[in-house]
Amino acid sequence: MWQRIACLALLSCSSFAYAGCPPEGTDRPSLDLLKQQEFALADDAQRATLALALVDCLADPDPALRDGIAYEALTAWMRGKQLSEDTRRTLMTRLYKMLDAEDPAGFAHPFAALVLSEVARTDRIEPWMSKKERNAMVVRATDYETSVRDYRGFEAGAGWRHGVAHGADWLLQLASNEQVDRKQVDRILAALASQIVPEQAHAYVFGEPGRLARPVVFIAKRGLLTEAEWQGWFTGLASRLGNQELAYQDPAWLARRHDLIAFLSGLYLESDQSTDSQINGLKPAIVAGVKSVP
Template sequence: MAMTKELAALVDANPLTITDNELTFMLDHIGDPDGHLRDGIIYTLFGRGFFDDGFTADQRAEVAQTVLDRRDLWRDIEKADTDAIFGRTFTALVGTLILDYDREHSFLTVAQRTAYFQWAVTYLQQEKDYRGYVSGHGWAHAVAHGADFLGAAVRHPQFSQKLVPDVQKSVVTVLRRMTAPFMDDEEQRLAAALVFGLTVGNISVQEWTDWLTIEHTYLWDNYANDNLPSYYRLSAWLRIMQNAYFLLPQRDPNRVSCLAFINDFYQQMGFRG
């Protein structure tokens, strides 16, 4: 396809200039089933478009509004194992770019920013397709991409603390839907999203401690030796706590809660007396 070759030639172009026709194609193919086109070319160009000045101001505005208008983040979200997953998860990644750029340059309207925040904190509550790498199509990785989107929202200086319960609910929903272990470092991305909120002060020490206590207690209360999913959830929780502990600055008081729950896991599992 001629346009694919044209865009591929731009991946390493310096300086980068993206035409309106090229941008239209990129927007039309955010979730293309071809993993190389979607991830290696189009997503790369969206990243460079925002952060290497490849987009004009008008083009940035077009991307922000078109993504909202098309609502691909929600397309077929109630259906399992369809190719629509790629449109959803790569829309989440483009949403991450948009919020990260807006955090530095404040180009969104108030209504757009509010919409992106709302999308970011509710997407993982609705997504049920937890596939990681899909043979023949590349990465779906909904939990990881959704966590990136969540993190971009919660670290934004204009993020509303009223949305913090939805940030927590997103992580809880992912854990409680697990029926198999994560294989592709999803826990690291979930932990990073939470840490972003903690380090910028959008999640308070009290909110963090209270939430960890509730979730830790719930997971242990629902753990049973003969119920493998209940173990997978606890194990994922442990890795989230471990990652959060090491991602937080050394003197951050939020580390105390992480370490307490890590130690409790080892004790209850019999690894430590």
């Protein structure tokens, strides 16, 4: 396996072109072995080159390659601080290109967003992005979350897509970053609202309301909004339900209500159980939000 991986180091990290999945110079057995060895690669250049080459595998229809190898490897290397700033920046650029490309199978975009959440996490832990890069990422992440129209979660054999949840994970890392300012947080809250009560009236069944609640919890922890501002935001969510004359008379209206109540209920429980005063202090605003729902 190491001979296969080593040949990747001959390729330039900056000029490497997508080669498909498995990446050139590897095969499924070698990648399986790498996973068994907890993605240990001693050579920095080999690791960086393979990290960039694994981007294509994020679109692979095989969940064992997509989720179990590509995502897990990239996450392990970033959380282990084993990818340089230059490699992370190149990775970020390639993932943006993946988001811009067509995604007929519906795997590439959600998994690009999920890995971008890990890129964002590295900047939250130890800031390395420029202010311009970070703002561009906030725009990318909010545009992605707002744009999701594929609501498939888990499918037997195909595994996960989970676009809304993966976008929420990306927004979580940005929302909890002290370098992200109030204006950017407002944009994040607007993107979350667009999927808390989705216009397409999809009733969530794969835990999406809980994932959408997590960025809100971390925004609250930062203490950026007043109680009145939170109350306005929560009560404003009910306006997304649509024509009130359709209340309890329309499947789409009922689906939206289902999602909103699931979000508010889960968030209230998390707030109630929190020992953080800022998070616990959300309860009155959440209750106001619940009371605003027909």
